[in-house]
Amino acid sequence: MLAKLLRPKTTVSAHCDLPCGVYDPAQARIEAESVKAIIEKYHANEDPTFRTRAVLIKEQRAQLVKEHLWVLWTDYFKPPHFEKYPQLHQLFNEATKLAGAAGAKGTMDPKVADDLLAKIAEIDKIFWETKQS
């Protein structure tokens, strides 16, 4: 926990110096962590009401992941970014597809949540590179 305490608060949410405002992939990541936690709790609890609520709430959080990612893709990233990172379009498309309903078979598979978090981490890495330059 030491690293956390030492971390300067101000870097968590970076200002956008363009008209587009403030962006931070942490928003998508927090919701994706929530999706993962819900899946884990779903498997640990067989009460049918709990499970219905888990499916419902997971659907809402996953929708928020999609929305946060869409905003980054449309509003934050600009043509020069897409030129420098030619994989960026596909990365966002795959991440939002993962965040979306992956069909009945996959929706409660913890692997889907891990894959989603990995994609968001890739986006996060590129995002902070573009903020530095």
Add this chain to the structure above:
Amino acid sequence: MLAKLLRPKTTVSAHCDLPCGVYDPAQARIEAESVKAIIEKYHANEDPTFRTRAVLIKEQRAQLVKEHLWVLWTDYFKPPHFEKYPQLHQLFNEATKLAGAAGAKGTMDPKVADDLLAKIAEIDKIFWETKQS
């Protein structure tokens, strides 16, 4: 385009035979028409309350355009589509950027709404080609 014009009405909202459901670019187009109409009414009416409402409602409809387009891009289009139409990612990115707030200067410019409608028409054309094949 002939096949499209002759196509019976019932195909306008086509079923998706995958788990992803029903899609139709008409949803984005109707909201974009609304954006255009609001811009025109804004310029024809100098009442400040009317204009505030126009800005507010245009912002909401433009947000709906973005959401309808994002859903098509993430949920309807699949990897084979992106291979066949390599311009598709950029087309959606540009269309959603146009739908979004383009900064104070452009937001009440009718040309932005026309450009947006033209982009949606391009997406619409590709969409229906993929439905036919």
Add this chain to the structure above:
Amino acid sequence: MLAKLLRPKTTVSAHCDLPCGVYDPAQARIEAESVKAIIEKYHANEDPTFRTRAVLIKEQRAQLVKEHLWVLWTDYFKPPHFEKYPQLHQLFNEATKLAGAAGAKGTMDPKVADDLLAKIAEIDKIFWETKQS
């Protein structure tokens, strides 16, 4: 109906020349098609998570059908329309009741979705008649 079939695409989303903006019953129809598709998929898949998601998503789409119809009834149609089409109030009331939750018994009955689509088609027919005159 011939006039409607031959009508060029661009009239699908017609401008309202009043302050009320742009209307199109296609919005309600697309969501109702979605309701129908979800019911069909529900019956074809016995996975409990899939079924919970189907009930949840159907509820959302049905709510959108209601909202699109309410907007037409309140914002588009004017007193002279209600005079000319005295059945219009009841038609909208029945259509929105069908769109709403019809009780546990009916909610996954494909017939309800077909009846809903038929009501929307009646509304659509009247809508376009009022646009032509």
Add this chain to the structure above:
Amino acid sequence: MLAKLLRPKTTVSAHCDLPCGVYDPAQARIEAESVKAIIEKYHANEDPTFRTRAVLIKEQRAQLVKEHLWVLWTDYFKPPHFEKYPQLHQLFNEATKLAGAAGAKGTMDPKVADDLLAKIAEIDKIFWETKQS
């Protein structure tokens, strides 16, 4: 204030004994009171930021009035009610039209809010009559 204190709490929100749940025109009335209060505050304050906020928030509350009324009209009232009160369709249509944006000229007119409250009072009277029988 005595009358208020003596009023039995349980009559404020009446249970619906049908599957449709709990209804109360007070929900629409409270939002309409809010619309009226916003209009009054708008006229009493010339600060442009305050006025923009007033227009925006009034739009949101007016939308809630419409939604509460639509729900009553579609979900609470049944065919026998419409037979007994033949004016009910038109009453709801006029009330929701008043709640909606009445065009730039009327939107900050306190009379519109008073008319809206009067319509809601008419609906409220009929509502409680149907609850008693």
Add this chain to the structure above:
Amino acid sequence: MLAKLLRPKTTVSAHCDLPCGVYDPAQARIEAESVKAIIEKYHANEDPTFRTRAVLIKEQRAQLVKEHLWVLWTDYFKPPHFEKYPQLHQLFNEATKLAGAAGAKGTMDPKVADDLLAKIAEIDKIFWETKQS
């Protein structure tokens, strides 16, 4: 029902004479009544689709209870109120916790809804006392 008919309408929704607008704990109470009614209907109906809908709709109404209470706590009550009623913070915290998901075990327990309604009645009592002074 006599008491209801005699009750002056104007006391139901009281105006706030501050910039914060119109408040009434009846909004939270109506949604909490709805939560209670849904729980009762859930237990009376074993149809799985009905039950899924009940869980989903209860979740939405409970969220509305929380939101109405939060608005009262943040926007209506002022420092002097919290001084005069030192229990008020904890009362709102407990009420919103009750309104929220109380974990899988409690969510379909009618007692939770009754406790919630009792807390809202306590808040309502304090609210009207502050309006009188």
Add this chain to the structure above:
Amino acid sequence: MLAKLLRPKTTVSAHCDLPCGVYDPAQARIEAESVKAIIEKYHANEDPTFRTRAVLIKEQRAQLVKEHLWVLWTDYFKPPHFEKYPQLHQLFNEATKLAGAAGAKGTMDPKVADDLLAKIAEIDKIFWETKQS
């Protein structure tokens, strides 16, 4: 920027080991940064459409600040936390009041946004202390 790069990703969004899920005051902070940025941009741009949009979007982001804070106060913090930090209720009440509309005079005052960020930083500090114990 070095500190940021060295910071372990996993600490940004902490899992809640209770049924309540994942919480992180960063969500409120990011929206509050957005509020601050919007205020700064408002003062730097006199275009009336831009300013209307700024007021509108600020209102939405401020609402999100409130919602994220309310969720922490109701869903994350438990009775033992309120015992250990007796100032916590008032801190959240003041923070959400600051996030809310502070009346026409204060709404475009950068100081309000700074005060809001300071309150969120206090909450954030307590939050992470409770996570460590």
